[in-house]
Amino acid sequence: MKTGKIVVISKLKGGSGATTLTRELATSALDAGKSVAIIDLDAQGSLTNWWNRRTAATPDAGPKLIQLSPENLPDMTEKLRGKFDLVLIDTPPSTHDALRKIASKADMAVIPTKPTPDDLDAVGPVIRQLRGVVPMAFVISQITNKGSVHRTGTDIR
Numbered sequence: 001m002k003t004g005k006i007v008v009i010s011k012l013k014g015g016s017g018a019t020t021l022t023r024e025l026a027t028s029a030l031d032a033g034k035s036v037a038i039i040d041l042d043a044q045g046s047l048t049n050w051w052n053r054r055t056a057a058t059p060d061a062g063p064k065l066i067q068l069s070p071e072n073l074p075d076m077t078e079k080l081r082g083k084f085d086l087v088l089i090d091t092p093p094s095t096h097d098a099l100r101k102i103a104s105k106a107d108m109a110v111i112p113t114k115p116t117p118d119d120l121d122a123v124g125p126v127i128r129q130l131r132g133v134v135p136m137a138f139v140i141s142q143i144t145n146k147g148s149v150h151r152t153g154t155d156i157r
């Protein structure tokens with residue numbers, strides 16, 4: 001019986017890099033020999049689309065895609081822990097209570113953000129929602145070498 005880890009990838013803003021990070025975590029864990037499940041709670045379905053493409057190309061190599069509704073997920077976490085080393089949950093851009101409930105069953109919330117003032121502003125509500133609920137880690141993604149954060153912040157016309 002495994003005692004897998006559950007990681008929820010949370011953010012308030014679309015485009016933060018959550019789905020990309022979920023894919024990277026999944027493939028890195030697979031490369032390390034771990035069994036991995038992914039759950040796509042975002043109605044946009046980007047993670048599912050990626051999984052479909054990847055599975056068509058390499059049917060046996062990928063993570064397992066688990067299809068569950070957000071309401072049913074909290075009750076399924078212990079079962080998932082028993083089956084996989086790592087369960088990654090990609091979420092829609094929001095901070096509503098269903099996500100808080102899911103996060104309360106997770107071992108960690110990973111919060112990606114771009115390094116712009118607007119994006120960093122959107123991290124606050126996620127922290128307020130998850131503080132005391134689950135340990136959080138932050139990933140700054142999509143850093144470009146075109147300018148500094150300060151430059152971006154003053155670039156509003």
Ligand SMILES: Nc1ncnc2c1ncn2[C@@H]1O[C@H](COP(=O)(O)OP(=O)(O)O)[C@@H](O)[C@H]1O
Nearest residue numbers: 011013014015016017018019020021046141142
């Ligand atoms: N680290 C990165 N480097 C370059 N492009 C990225 C990176 N992370 C995300 N992107 C791109 O940014 C866009 C939004 O990323 P996505 O993972 O879909 O964000 P979210 O799931 O938070 O909405 C996509 O076009 C994706 O390819």
Ligand SMILES: [Mg+2]
Nearest residue numbers: 018019042046
């Ligand atoms: Mg996404």
